[in-house]
Amino acid sequence: MAQIGWIIDLTRCVGCHTCTVACIAENNTMPADTNLQVRNGKAVGVRYRRVIEREIGTFPNVKREFVTMTCHHCQDPACMKSCPVDAISKRSSDGIVLIDLDKCIGCRYCEWACPYGAPQFNEATGKVEKCTFCQHRLAAGLEPACVTACLGKAIRFGYDVGGPGEVPEGFADPSLTRPSVRWERS
Numbered sequence: 001m002a003q004i005g006w007i008i009d010l011t012r013c014v015g016c017h018t019c020t021v022a023c024i025a026e027n028n029t030m031p032a033d034t035n036l037q038v039r040n041g042k043a044v045g046v047r048y049r050r051v052i053e054r055e056i057g058t059f060p061n062v063k064r065e066f067v068t069m070t071c072h073h074c075q076d077p078a079c080m081k082s083c084p085v086d087a088i089s090k091r092s093s094d095g096i097v098l099i100d101l102d103k104c105i106g107c108r109y110c111e112w113a114c115p116y117g118a119p120q121f122n123e124a125t126g127k128v129e130k131c132t133f134c135q136h137r138l139a140a141g142l143e144p145a146c147v148t149a150c151l152g153k154a155i156r157f158g159y160d161v162g163g164p165g166e167v168p169e170g171f172a173d174p175s176l177t178r179p180s181v182r183w184e185r186s
Contacts, residue, residue: 003075003095004133005161005180008068010168012154012186015053015066022149023049023070026134029122046120048131049146056169067168068155070146071118071131072179073097079110079119079130094159095180096133104128115172116179133157 023029029046049070056065073090077097080088087103088110090096099110099119106126110119119130134144142148147155164174165182 001092001095002159003180004073004157004159005095005182006070006072007156007158007161007182007184009154009156009184009186010065010067010166012152013051013066013068014152015051015064016151017051018149018151019049019068019146019155020047020051022145023047023131026137026145027132029129046122046129048129065168068146069116071097071133072116072177072181073133075178075180078113078115078177082109082113084109096135097130098132098135099128099130101125101127101129115176
């Protein structure tokens with residue numbers, strides 16, 4: 001089975017959040033009848049792709065790092081194992097991990113099991129959602145929306161992308177789920 005995956009260049013992401021906006025627009029993840037809600041200074045709502053901003057290094061060599069994150073469509077997905085109603089599946093054709101919203105009961109076990117925070121509870125629907133790798137765009141011969149929109153060309157995708165590369169400091173051990181992502185520093 002071919003396994004689709006992300007190639008993320010950590011030095012090219014400038015933290016512009018264009019990938020997040022493109023994903024929201026493509027997948028219509030904001031509830032149509034509500035404005036963006038903010039709780040404790042953070043946006044509330046489903047974000048399939050988001051940008052983590054953090055400072056790395058020690059004084060005087062401190063710098064800002066931006067890490068674009070989404071579902072890694074893992075080779076051994078913890079979310080799928082944790083689902084009590086088999087609402088999560090992995091396509092044999094390309095390894096994309098999907099949630100069947102008709103089966104999802106909103107128990108959130110997958111959300112808690114994922115070491116990358118990909119599954120997210122949608123308060124409006126009572127279901128858990130996550131990145132679908134823009135499967136509808138791939139079927140039409142297009143790239144995922146985040147890849148097309150990325151101004152810095154930090155996000156790419158391919159098949160059988162290899163090992164995790166330079167895992168960002170503080171992220172979960174890749175041996176847990178074998179994420180289909182390769183982090184690079186060009």
